[in-house]
Amino acid sequence: MSTDDRAIERTHGRHLLREMLRIRRFEEKCAELYGAGKIRGFMHLYIGQEAVAVGAMQALAADDAVVATYREHGHALIRGVSAAAIMAEMYGKVEGCSRGRGGSMHLFDARTRFYGGNAIVGGCLPLAVGLALADKMQRRDRVTACFFGEGAVAEGEFHESLNLAALWRLPVVFCCENNLYAMGTALARSESETDLCLKASSFEMPAWPVDGMDVVACEQAAARAVEATRAGAGPHFLEFRTYRFRAHSMFDPELYRSKLEVEEWKQRDPIPAFAARLQAAGLLTDADHTHIEQEIAQEIADAVAFAEAGAWEPIEELTRFVYSEPRR
């Protein structure tokens, strides 16, 4: 047992495991429902990367902001959007967290300051910069966490946004989830320089690689970055080295990577690895594990029931919210 494991507090350790399992089981259900035709459109599963969202999100306060991509079910769930509201959104029901208008790729939630669900790669980075600018100008002690994949690093908006955030010393933590493939294009096939932290460092911001398969490492790195950012040290960049176990989307035959490579990464699956660590440290029993699984199964069953029972937004409301409605 490492020093780190002794430091994990029992309740918190179980919480981390539980949160990762919530994403895993939720998305397994999503895949099943997609096959059944209940969920349509593009759907991108986060399975394999759960330690990143769960670890990083622990560092945020309730009034911080989160900006994410189209692979954001896990981020929304861990940020505090209910499984029911997310599932209803995937169904396209009006009870969904975006009234069913966004679907899998566009989860939004004002209550938890969850600003999407953005499906243009790189397009969400400037939003995070602006949210942080507003906080800085209004002297608010808040941080914006911006999640994106390594594919975004090739976009101009990545460089423009890191530059602007660093130039103006804005409270943004850039959380790059490097899962090695931008859809099907491996990092080395699209970037002349594959060291992402080196790129971020060139903007004069602290940049650290993190083992994205280790939830504790993710939590510790995020806590350090968020704390420094909140204290006024300017933006930080975290490269979470991770892997998605499933296809890019539901339409991906995975011709670009070998089954062997996927299997090798699955050996590093963050969930069983962390469960084993907790058990070895005496912080989790088989009965505990089973109990957690049962609670999650119930939560997901309730979410599906909620989505099934939900309503379709009336067609008469199609044009609502193109523009704001007059205050009543």
Next chain:
Amino acid sequence: MTAGATITLSYREALRAALRDALQRDARVLLMGEDVGRYGGCFAVSKGLLDEFGPERIRDTPLSESAFVGAGIGAALGGMRPIVEIMTVNFSLLALDQILNNAATILHMSGGQFNIPLVIRMTTGAGRQLAAQHSHSFEGWYAHIPGIKILAPATLADARGMLWPALEDPDPVLIFEHGSLYNLEGELPAVADAVEIATAAVRRAGHDVSLITYGGTLGKTLQAAEALASEGIDAEVIDLRVLRPLDDATIIASVARTHRAVIIDEGWRSGSLSAEISARIMERAFYDLDAPVARVCSAEVPMPYPKHLEDAALPQTPAIVAAARRVVTGHE
């Protein structure tokens, strides 16, 4: 100051007065863009504002249109009231992703949760020999997009008056300032009148033909109306002011009175705002028409540099007169 007192100022000064007024009225207002601060604005609109309001609120940005427009969207989401200046409409294409995929979309896509009270100002149009990458008129493209509002101030009163209601609007508003107007001078009431941003304005009443235009071609169209008057043709001139949402009622009411319409638009003809207005007249006033709707648009070429070719590419007063004469009399 006595009621009814007037001051002489330029379109540029009217825009600056509007910016100063907004910055004074609301602490959430900030101006950001390329060279808006130390340089004083590419067209000197924001000259002096950095000294008056400081670098927190008058922010020079890097040449990163996508990032600073997106940052404006984010800041609006975060409770500010940003005014983002883009040097010219051609450069705005670098930020089109942010304007279309984010600013225009997030309110609807989020089910009404997140509105974006953002104002984006930019220069548009030709006439200054700036050639093919600084001279186009894409406001008609922007007017295609649901979720944003498009303003085209053509007068001093609108240059001074449109900014504040645009900032009060809960949704993104794009303001297009025609580059040929900055030096336009005239008199305005010393105490600014409130201006609305919902309707078109009848700038000249007439009975024989409706000349429908906006922005940089309003002046040429009013000159055409005067020339037509000397021929006994009484033209009405409509200044659209708001390109999205279009004020159909004013357009249709005018055509119902005059039974003839000419649309003057500095954009290219194909798929243009003029095409949209023409279609709406066909849909809603077809049986009021005594002649086919006519259009005077820019030639479908990238804008050339030499003056004689640029002049030839743009809608000019003689062409407007000829088009109006044709729809009224049936011949040139």
